[in-house]
Amino acid sequence: MKVQLPQKSIKDYLKIAKEDVEELFEMAKDLKDLKIVHVNATSYGGGVAELLYTLIPLMNNLGINTQWEILEAPMEFFNVTKKLHNAFQGAKVDLIDEELDLYVKINKENAKNLDLDADVIIIHDPQPYLIPIFKEGKYIWRCHIDTSTPNKKIWNKIIPMACDKYSKALFHLEEYIQKPFEQIAIEFPPSIDPLSDKNKKLSKDQIQKIAKRYNIDLERPIITVVARFDPWKDLKSAIDVYRILKEKSDIQLLIVSAMAKDDPEGWILFEDILRYAGTDPDIHFLTDLKGVGHLEVNAFQTISTAGLHTATKEGFGLVIAEMLWKGNPIVARPVGGIKLQVIDGYNGYLNTEVNELSNALYKIISDKSLKDELGKNAIKSVKEKFLTTSHLKRYLKIIKEVI
Missing domain, CATH: 3.40.50.2000 (Glycogen Phosphorylase B;)
Structure with missing residues (x-):
């Protein structure tokens, strides 16, 4: 076909x-x-x-x-x-x-x-x-x-x-x-394609409309995970990181995904992760089932305070480069292609344990000048290589x- x-x-x-x-x-x-x-x-x-x-x-x-x-x-x-x-x-x-x-x-x-x-x-x-x-x-x-x-x-x-x-x-x-x-x-x-709907610059009005449609509060910190429902992505750890961080900061967690045709296992994991998250209104599951397309993913990444990626295996992880291109630092596990994209202390932080990931995110949320510096380096690193x-x-x- x-x-x-x-x-x-x-x-x-x-x-x-x-x-x-x-x-x-x-x-x-x-x-x-x-x-x-x-x-x-x-x-x-x-x-x-x-x-x-x-x-x-x-x-x-x-x-x-x-x-x-x-x-x-x-x-x-x-x-x-x-x-x-x-x-x-x-x-x-x-x-x-x-x-x-x-x-x-x-x-x-x-x-x-x-x-x-x-x-x-x-x-x-x-x-x-x-x-x-x-x-x-x-x-x-x-x-x-x-x-x-x-x-x-x-x-x-x-x-x-x-x-x-x-x-x-x-x-x-x-x-x-x-x-x-x-x-x-x-x-x-x-x-990544810098001119695609997922990566091009959006207007303030576009972003606000999308955030409102999905009940996201732009006044509070936003941590975003973009990943398929795949066992290697370890989304339960992402929720654990959020719960630890929630005790210190009034944050929101966005879990953004698409249900791929060639991944029947994804539907089973989707239901499992939904049960694990429970009824917390600050955990937002944002998928194509709710009308999420490339523009919406772009908006979610753009409004993020930082990106989070808890995969235990990763071929490359283009979602990392996408988030960095929006000028946002990433906190992630040092696996696969993530190690090429996230330079520890330069455009984000690399850690393995849930507590360490949470601490790194708290550091970014608490220090705007640090976030801005990491974000500037994030854009530069993608432009040079990816x-x-x-x-x-x-x-x-x-x-x-x-x-």
């Missing part, structure tokens, strides 16, 4: 990243006759879809014919691939023969039915990983999850099935690279190498 995409112009980024844009025009000259296809599991919910909504239109705007194909699959398939996702991040799960057979079957069907006649095909994450077995082509595997300590039993069962079909394998961090990808793997951090234009340059470089 193809995805309908918005029109975007690379020239719109000149004011933000002039040198990157000029370099992109030069790099694209040699790639104009190519066709590129990206394949992933869903067009909505989660960081991969958001990345592609920006990168693909910009590749087309540079004159490179780029398409986006979505897997066609039943929910049973996504139950299996969620297992793979968790196993690749180190969870102890089992994969029975029937589940593996379904995984192979759906990949084979999609290899036949999707439009994959292209010069380079970029496969995102485990869901479509086996497609190259059934369709010839030049393939890149783009892994968006934390594979630093995978469940070796599952990893060694799945990865060898198709690894020799890939020309390159892209991982967020060098520490995620595992056998047998060492010779073709590249560290490849993702990015914007769309630098990400796009990395992609064009890899595509040139593959062809």
Whole structure:
């Protein structure tokens, strides 16, 4: 299934990243006759879809014919691939023969039915990983999850099935690279789009209307967590941090999320977290079920006093860069790609324990000059490393190498 995409112009980024844009025009000259296809599991919910909504239109705007194909699959398939996702991040799960057979079957069907006649095909994450077995082509595997300590039993069962079909394998961090990808793997951090609805500057009126619609008090400190309902996000710890902090400061906690199509486990966790939070009126659950879209997420991040991220595993965590881009410090656990984005004491604080996270947030809430300094550094750190234009340059470089 193809995805309908918005029109975007690379020239719109000149004011933000002039040198990157000029370099992109030069790099694209040699790639104009190519066709590129990206394949992933869903067009909505989660960081991969958001990345592609920006990168693909910009590749087309540079004159490179780029398409986006979505897997066609039943929910049973996504139950299996969620297992793979968790196993690749180190969870102890089992994969029975029937589940593996379904995984192979759906990949084979999609290899036949999707439009994959292209010069380079970029496969995102485990869901479509086996497609190259059934369709010839030049393939890149783009892994968006934390594979630093995978469940070796599952990893060694799945990865060898198709690894020799890939020309390159892209991982967020060098520490995620595992056998047998060492010779073709590249560290490849993702990015945020500064002009998207989620990251563009909103008017004061827009922000106030959104805050009022969701009963958020702009006069009191706001701590915001943006995360899927996933066991690795450890949202119960976020609520624990809030409860400790609530004893010292009259704060509000915003838990912002989207219910992704390819994550059936998310609905179960959503209900569990709701029960854990209880009836506290200052804990706001803000999801697409309540009409929360990208503009609303933008507003919630913009009005935040600070961001909180309690994940115990994290592929990269683009929500961190998004919050930093709004000029707000982040308090987070030092896992995965968060360690690249949050520099302890510079644009936020890194801690592991709930009490330490709470203390760091209290420090920010209590000292406006500290918050302002951390916030200024936050914007600077994202501009230097994690914007769309630098990400796009990395992609064009890899595509040139593959062809």
